[in-house]
Amino acid sequence: MFPFEFEPATIFYLFLYGATLVLHVLPMNYVLAGSTYLAGIALWELARGPSLAQRPLVELLRDWMPFALGVTITAAVAPLLFLQVLYQRPFYTANLLLFHRWMAILPVLIVAFYLLYLQKSHGWHKFAPWVRACVSTGILGCFAFVAWSWTENHLLSTRPLEVWKQVYASSDWFYHDPELMPRLAVWYVGAFPVLAAAMLWQLWWGGQFGTTTAVTIGNLAQPDHSPLAPTLRSLCILAFVGLAGSVVAGLGYFLFLDEPVRARLISSRAWPYLGVASVGLLGQAWLWRYVWKSGCVCGGTIASLAGAIVMAVGAATGLREMRRTATVDLAAYLEQHTAATKIGGIGVFLVFAVVCTGGITAVVLAVRRGLAAGNSPK
Ligand code: HEM
Structure with missing residues (x-):
């Protein structure tokens, strides 16, 4: 079973890398899907008027997005360090080949931070709808650019020397890869169930302490006048669509992979990951159905959802490494891995x-x- 085909030093760093990458992916999903939600609402308002402006989810997201971005970036540092130990040569080569494009991530994230604070400011509703739409879609554009850059860099790092030579000789700022869009789609669509669960938790937590927008969670089975009943329904729909979309995007991406990679991903070595990912996805679907039917949200539901999400994201992270090690000879870097374990x-x-x-x-x-x-x- 992956990763036990490798030596202990490599397994050690793979484990640290995978575990810390999950910590990056969860808040990253929040900002990616959350900025899409806010951009969608801003465009809706531009076209149809401000009827949705005060919805609790919108206020919640506007309030928490800058913090979520801070967490995303902070939590990304650890996997970035372990990644460099594990895949030093391919990672640095891809960085250098994409150079200006790659470095653009930093100013883009700084711009995104400022726009997020503008979006959260008290005077936000005084801006003209077209200004709000520009700011919110601009934020989404920044995050989409960063996500795309990471995927582009990742794919370039998995390609052989001949491809690197071609990219270098072409002096292109962009690296075109047939896997890029399908792979990005998996990340993008998969972000929505995580966002839905995180917002459910935030509303529940806020309700516990009487803060934020939460009052009580309305019972969906008996429609009442609680302002959160439609909110809860929106979260369920967001999660269902995201879960179904993740399965479709995952299968679609699989079709774009080369035959040897596909074979590795469905070999018996991958079964434990496929099994855990399926349980995580089905578990989430079952829990959201329960929330939809009962209108009941308690700490147990949220903890179970969190567990199911960690299972799905963790297993996806394992499969992601299996895909990478299908084309990158990780065992060839054993010397560096062993040397790293000896550093005090x-x-x-x-x-x-x-x-x-x-x-x-x-x-x-x-x-x-x-x-x-x-x-x-x-
Ligand atoms: C809002 C900002 C960000 C977004 C939307 C984002 C998105 C992503 C995505 C989509 C991936 C997966 C790439 C793939 O497998 O195809 C990824 C991986 C990763 N991200 Fe982020 N990211 C963000 C910020 C950052 C920052 C600031 C850092 C570094 C400090 C970082 C570090 C990483 C690392 C180390 C990986 C794993 C790359 C690899 O294994 O090849 N991310 N990120």
Whole structure:
């Protein structure tokens, strides 16, 4: 079973890379799907008037997107480091070949940050609808560009030397790959169920402490006047569409892969990942159906949803590495992996890990206490 075909040093870094990449993917899904949602609403308002402006999901997203982007970027640093240990040569080569395009990620993310704060500002509703539409679609454009760049870089890094030579000789700013769009579609569509679950959790959590927009979650079975009943319905639809779309996008991407890669992804080595991914997807579908039918959201439902999402995303991360190692000879970099395990610093790392985790926990507890005591974040 993958990754046990490799030596222990390689497995060690693969595990750290995969686990930390999941931590990046979850908030990344929130910003990617969340910015799509906000851009869609802004365009709707431009065309049809401001009837949807006060919907709780929109306010929630506008409020939390800058924070979510901060978490996305911070959580991306760890997998970036492990990636460089694992795939040093292909990763750096792809970076260098895409050079200006690749470096553009940084200014684009800075612009996205500013636009997100503009979107969250108190004066937001005073802007003309076309300005709001430009800002919200601009944010989506920034995130789509970054996601596309990561996929482009990833694919270029998996290609053989001949392709790198061609890209270098062509001096092109863009790398065209038949896998690019189908692969990006998998990431994009798969972001929506994660966004739906995250917002469900936020509303539930807010309701617990009487903050944000949550009042009570309305019962869908008995339509009432709770402002959150339609909201909950929207979340269920978002999740169902995202889950069905993920399956379609995943199968579509599979068809674009070369035959040896396909064979690897359906070989018995991949079965555990395929099994866990299926359980994760079906588990989410079942839980959303339960929420839809009962209108009931409790901590248990949300914890189970989180578990199912981690299963699906974690298994997808494993399959993603199986796809990469089908064309990149990871075993060839064993020397670097072994050398990396011998580099010291574990003591310093552990001290900072404890100090930082303690600091973050203290902040979360302080905020919880403040909210429980009736303080409002507004
Ligand atoms: C909103 C901003 C971002 C978005 C939308 C985004 C999106 C993505 C996507 C779609 C992938 C998967 C690429 C693929 O497998 O085809 C990815 C992978 C990754 N991202 Fe991000 N990303 C963002 C910001 C960042 C930042 C700032 C960093 C670094 C500090 C980063 C580090 C990584 C790493 C290390 C990977 C794995 C790449 C690989 O294995 O080849 N991401 N990201």
